[in-house]
Amino acid sequence: MLRLVKVIGTGIKRLIQLILLAITLFMSILLLINLFTIGTTYQSMLSIDELVESEFIAEDVPVIVLGAGVVDNAEPSQILKQRLDQAAILFEVAPDKQFIMSGDHRDQYYNEVAVMKDYLIEQGLPSNQLFLDHAGYSTYDSLYRLKNVIGEDKVIIVTQGYHLSRALMLARGLGIDAVGVPAPDSKSSRVYREVREVFARVKDFAVTYLGYQEENRPNLAESFDLNMMGDETNDKTNLLD
Template sequence: MKTVWDTIFLFFKVLAEPFVLCVLIMIITVIFNKKKKKRAVTISSIVLVLVIVGIGNGFLGKITANYLQKEYKNRTNSNPDIPAVIVVLGGGITDFNGIESPHITSYSRLVATTRLYNEVRKRQQSCTILVSGKGNSTITSEAVLFRKALMAMGIPDSDIIEEDRSENTYQNAKYSSAILQKQKPSHVYLVTSGFHLKRALLLFETFGITGVPYPSDYINTRLTVFPNSYNFAFTSFMLKEIVGIAQVHFYNSLGLNKSEKQVR
């Protein structure tokens, strides 16, 4: 049963790619045209235009960005509670000519983590950073790369813990929660991109960890007269997150999120 639901949600995530969605609508329009169903051709053509305009001009992106990020927009302005463990989620690895480094989306997370850590340490209180992520590399994990980057920013190696098995947000939550439950910190700060926070928090709660959201960055689209690739790309990111959030809620209702092989 779980495999069936995995396939269904994967299908919706594929449809969250505007290019795929537009191609699918065009194929449907051609089929209707061959069958000489003029009314259906007109409707599908209108839908295609609405999709291109709604996504490419930034309208849908504005709505999804607001839904995903609005409640976290002032989180970085408050004073942190202590003692604390900061969990920072990886954002991927870039391999350029054999040189591996954190993906560009990861650097804002590293900066936000360092800022939060320094705020806690200013009060002369202990603070531990848990870096979570294996990433897509078979050589160096995200956790190792994050650790090196954080140390370069002045954070002591003794204050950094690695979780280097997780390959997705579900596993970030699963493996990190096992470490956190042993440490029993008073507060757990979850550092990741604003558009990713809602789903990440839900998954950590699934494993018994109530995280304090700490957004590292935000994304948004721009309202434009003509459709552009920027709006298409960022809207796609956010639509996939919305599908992922729906998947978490649905799987939690069925008890499927406790599965070892579940992928996010």
């Protein structure tokens, strides 16, 4: 009986050791991927002043603003509002740029991109310089569609800094020459967003470097290019092939 207890005790001890080893390995991989993502994209994050001195201002390079939720299908969330406000500041120094609003417009009851465009029109941006990508359901979808549907391979990305490193990594993996302009960040629910981003970087690292892809994504319909007028993209049914 005593021998059986010792055997069971030894087995439990080894199991605990294996669990701790697995947890340590998982946390190490998590940390390394996050450090890699942030470290390899940091130099591509520019302030407005730095952007003005770069080739991205002088050349015909569009701006993409990534969606982040709307309230009652009528106004941008606080996080999204900060991205749009940064885009409006960018417009002041680059008034000839074309701006792509990329977000979720799955149905008539949730039209993220229309809310984004309406907000920027209120800030004084010309409607025809604001293009709507209605199928930007995720960061990867937005950038994949930018390259493979809209046909652009160089871009200025506007989003918060915590999100920007992942967006720049995905852009690089897709063959897009990109820089990012970080938008201000809200303190509200900041811890939740940053914890979520830790795991999102791992998933998109797998997408970028390991070939992972979700089924039926991204959507390749609703195509347009920047030779059109921005208002031609307002109705997604007009963009179906």
